[in-house]
Amino acid sequence: MKKFNFIYVGVLLMLLASCAMRKSSSNTTSALMGKKWQLVELDGKVVPEKVNGKMPFLTLDEENGRYSASGGCNGIGGEYTLQKNNGVSFSRGMSTMMACADMSIENGLRTLFDEADTYTVKENTMSLSKGQHGAALAKFVLVVDQxxxxxxxxxxxxxxxxxxxxxxxxxxxxxxxxxxxxxxxxxxxxxxxxxxxxxxxxxxxxxxxxxxxxxxxxxxxxxxxxxxxxxxxxxxxxxxxxxxxxxxxxxxxxxxxx
Missing domain, CATH: 2.40.128.270 (Lipocalin)
Structure with a gap:
């Protein structure tokens, strides 16, 4: 009987720990999802407020697991996956193929989504980097609806x-x-x-x-x-x-x- 009690208690503790982990993850990702983030820094360089007359941005759709972005020219999109310890991975989907005067930010974003594997959110700033201790590859600020x-x-x-x-x-x-x-x-x-x-x-x-x-x-x-x-x-x-x-x-x- 004692053996079964120990097993029951162990399973219960595992379930509680799992719930706590899910809750913590949800709290972390809630600051990330369903919001529009303006790209302000890429590869250590300041990004203009507008490129080709458009604001460079990133959004993450929690329900469909998809991201959409722009470097000021074409729409960029695909699927993303969040992992433990603030891990993230992006896969490319279809995008438009328009040529614009300045393609540098768009090309940099495409490289970013291939390389970035970690995200951090602090107040109204989100950073994407490669590795837990790597320097930020890109920084975004929250677009506040006024x-x-x-x-x-x-x-x-x-x-x-x-x-x-x-x-x-x-x-x-x-x-x-x-x-x-x-x-x-x-x-x-x-x-x-x-x-x-x-x-x-x-x-x-x-x-x-x-x-x-x-x-x-x-x-x-x-x-x-x-x-x-x-x-x-x-x-x-x-x-x-x-x-x-x-x-x-x-x-x-x-x-x-x-």
């Missing part, structure tokens, strides 16, 4: 490239913009004419589609300056009641929540 912060109406209080002071440029009326994030649309007033159009938001990347506007004649060049700058915008940062629109690393427009 689109909900855009909802509502904003009033402009700064714009780039104004030949005269802001208050003189918009002496009679300041431009406004209203975001309908769910419908991916915007509308507002350029300080003279009303406008409307589409907006594309991906993390903190943003771009505006062609704007339609009324055709009233406007004094000064405030409207021209407004539309010129909103076409430049590539990203945004929303903090409390202030919305900053950016081109690369240059602030082109700043808004206050109404």
């Amino acid at each position: 689109s909900d912060k855009l909802t509502g109406t904003w009033e402009l209080d700064y714009i780039l490239d104004a030949e005269v002071g802001f208050d003189e440029l918009y002496a009679n009326k300041k431009p406004t913009i209203t975001f309908d994030v769910a419908e991916k649309k915007v509308n507002g007033n350029s300080s003279c004419n009303n406008f409307s159009g589409t907006v594309k938001i991906d993390g903190n990347a943003i771009s505006f589609g062609p704007m339609m506007s009324t055709k009233m004649a406007c004094p000064g060049n405030g409207e021209q300056v407004f539309f010129k700058n909103i076409e430049r915008v590539t990203s945004f940062d929303a903090q409390d009641s202030t919305l900053t629109m950016i081109m690369d690393d240059i602030v082109v427009m700043r808004w206050q929540k109404k």
Whole structure:
């Protein structure tokens, strides 16, 4: 009887240990899955925010065990497998074959997926490396969705490239913009004419589609300056009641929540 008790206890301990291992693994991988990661460093070199006008990224689909990525040109994808001790392996699948001006990051990503076998996640940074103690082959940062912060109406209080002071440029009326994030649309007033159009938001990347506007004649060049700058915008940062629109690393427009 004692022998059977020992066997029962041993099996129970093994099951509990197995559950604990699965739970720990789940906690580790939950920080990795179902999120979009922006490539910021490859082979020790900084990767631009956009390559060929697109953000280089990696996503991991937990349900289907597949990954998708881009180096700023073609879509790259395939299957991946997570292993114990933060191990990972990637297998290539089908991808598009478009030629782009800059293929260096894409080619580097293809090599990365052949070589990387270990991942680490620390706060909002993920690294892929070869070996537990090897130097990082690539680093990614989490793309945080800020689109909900855009909802509502904003009033402009700064714009780039104004030949005269802001208050003189918009002496009679300041431009406004209203975001309908769910419908991916915007509308507002350029300080003279009303406008409307589409907006594309991906993390903190943003771009505006062609704007339609009324055709009233406007004094000064405030409207021209407004539309010129909103076409430049590539990203945004929303903090409390202030919305900053950016081109690369240059602030082109700043808004206050109404």
